[in-house]
Amino acid sequence: MRTSAVSSGYSRERLTHPCHCGYSGDPQHQCSCTPIMIQRYRSRISGPLLDRIDIHIEVPAVKYSELADRREGESSTAIRERVERSRDIQRERFKGTKVHCNAHMPPRFIRKFCEPDAAGHRMLELVTDRLGLSARSYTRILKVARTIADLAGSEGIRENHISEAIQYRSLDRKTM
Numbered sequence: 001m002r003t004s005a006v007s008s009g010y011s012r013e014r015l016t017h018p019c020h021c022g023y024s025g026d027p028q029h030q031c032s033c034t035p036i037m038i039q040r041y042r043s044r045i046s047g048p049l050l051d052r053i054d055i056h057i058e059v060p061a062v063k064y065s066e067l068a069d070r071r072e073g074e075s076s077t078a079i080r081e082r083v084e085r086s087r088d089i090q091r092e093r094f095k096g097t098k099v100h101c102n103a104h105m106p107p108r109f110i111r112k113f114c115e116p117d118a119a120g121h122r123m124l125e126l127v128t129d130r131l132g133l134s135a136r137s138y139t140r141i142l143k144v145a146r147t148i149a150d151l152a153g154s155e156g157i158r159e160n161h162i163s164e165a166i167q168y169r170s171l172d173r174k175t176m
């Protein structure tokens with residue numbers, strides 16, 4: 001299993017293995033590290049670095065049988081259309097400003113465009129307290145949630161958009 005990090009500033013970075021032996025969280029292999037070892041290993045990736053990355057995703061090792069499975073998921077044409085629609089929404093939102101996508105929103109735009117509904121607020125509060133998120137990480141969750149809502153064609157940011165965005169901050173979690 002590897003942990004990848006993708007920045008929606010359009011650069012892509014592969015960060016690290018999840019632990020010293022590389023198998024923590026891997027359903028196929030037993031990790032041989034102790035929790036203390038894992039914590040020490042992960043603390044080497046600095047918080048400020050993680051803060052600068054919008055999306056953290058754990059990518060489990062894929063079995064050959066799954067790679068060879070030819071059944072299709074959602075077609076790339078359908079995905080492309082959805083992404084283009086969300087880009088249109090963003091262009092419209094930022095018309096007449098220098099910003100052209102959610103990732104580049106300054107704080108005043110985040111306040112204006114990223115206000116979640118009441119349930120979304122509660123979820124954010126809970127998670128911020130529990131995970132001890134940095135202000136920067138909190139902001140990234142809001143921006144990513146805005147994009148998830150745009151992809152879903154939703155004007156408001158709802159609880160499920162917030163919770164999906166939180167899942168993309170897996171490296172912020174104190175215990176994984």
Ligand SMILES: [Zn+2]
Pocket residue numbers: 019020021022023024031032033
């Ligand atoms: Zn391990």
